Amino acid sequence: MFKVKFSLFAHTKELERKIDELHDKIIEISMVFKKAVHLFLQEKRSLNYRQLSKEIKTIEHDADILRRSIENSLYAQNLIPDFRGDVLELVENLDKVINEFDEVAHQLYLENPDVPETYHKPLEDLVAQVSECAENLAFASRAFFKDFSAVRNYSKKVYFMEHESDKTAAKLTEEIFASNLELAHKLQLKTIISEVADIADLAENCVDQLLIYVIKRDI
């Protein structure tokens, strides 16, 4: 028996699903990243950490495939022609946030830095803040596709968490440089902290653009 499936909006539904999945990937990668950093601080470059790092890599890879597929569909099916550029830019920026998570996780694996125990708590706080920032970015971006009024609420949270993460990162860097660690060690830790804080900065940039798109699109 042949089953002929016909739907006027079949392509649109498929693309909606992909965009939703890309948002899921941001939430997923931020949660796995939080878990990975916690594990790294306990076990450093252990087999378990390697496992989580690989998981992060897989999420990033899947997100790349999704991004490319979304971009192709938007052009090939001539969808939202007046608005395509903005959506493409948004998708690219969401992908940058995902890439940054992967980069930090990989950096920890490669460099295997020695993080003194006194810095574990503030570093975990920083990771929690940037992860929350990224998660709220995913919520804001998802809302952008369906409910403009909610974008502002989530954006507020992103701005707040980014500001918090900036403060945490600055305080932690200050403490590290005030310590008796070797200069090279201090610089290594500072680079990692700054990379982690960059995740929140990228999320903030993305939200800035989102709010402009909302103004442009709002009827």
Added chain:
Amino acid sequence: MVLSSLLFLSSGLFLGWSLGANDVSNIFGAAVGSKMIKFRTAALIASVFVIAGAVFGGSSTTQTLTNLGEVNALAGSFMVALSAALGVYFMAKAGLTTSSSQAIVGAIIGWNLYADKPTDLSVLFKIVLSWVLCPIFAALIAVGLYFALRYLIKKMRLHILRQNEYLRVALVVSGALCTYALGANNIANVMGVFVDTISFEGFKIGALALGQKQILFLLGGIAISAGVFTYAQKVMETIGSHLIKISPFTALVIIVSQALVLFMFTSPFLKNLLSSFGLFSLPLVPVSSTQAVIGAILGIGLLKGGRGVNWSVIGRIVTGWLTTPLIALIVCFVGLFFVENVFRQVVFIP
């Protein structure tokens, strides 16, 4: 005989061609310019529906023009249509808002003056009133529709992609309705003056029987379609992407407003319905679709706070109400003199 008839008809066909190139572009311009609808799709829809509107709904407005002046010689009809076409051409060349509806009225009055026939002032008043009401109604309808559709879209919380696809379908459907209304309303400008002066034999294809008037309107409709296919793409792309930036949502509001206004001045059913309720009865008159579009855009512009509203446009519309018929009147009067005295053609029967 047929060949000479077609030769005289050429001025009306030319007017139809320019109507297709300009007025149909106003309907689909924003949708094609923003790439929501492909030009070929728009042109095909426009052609089918403009012809259908002309053939099946074109009688009502023609009657009003006939009441204004019953042109009774073929050469006279030729000159009336040609003067209207030239009036539109001169006005467009001068960069002023113009309309074939206004030009044809001026040309008919020119014929009345030349033939020493009386002009029914009550009919003329109704026609001029419709010109003023057309952009005002379009603006009011556009504002109401804008509010209603915006509320609906926000309430439904559709995904942007889904919203966009619905918008695309709505643009196609409303564009089809609007071109039907344009064909029904404006065919009188193109072919109205030939109704009493040219004769064709009717024919029947299956259940579809076309009388003389319908054949005339079919030819006019085909001329409008030719205008769409040969020249409208350029105009549409200019409207949609260079001249003014209109979002697909605003485009939908404008098209629906335009369609409703055209129906209001075309539909005998609506006229009878309003009369039966003792309400103001709208005259069935060819109106300017361009001015309906401008009215709708101005309405939305005012709704958004009046920023970016080009007030000189209103001045140009009012100027058009006076100058377009005046130019057509003068050209028609002078032209009739030449056709009668130089080419020795009968331009009126006393």
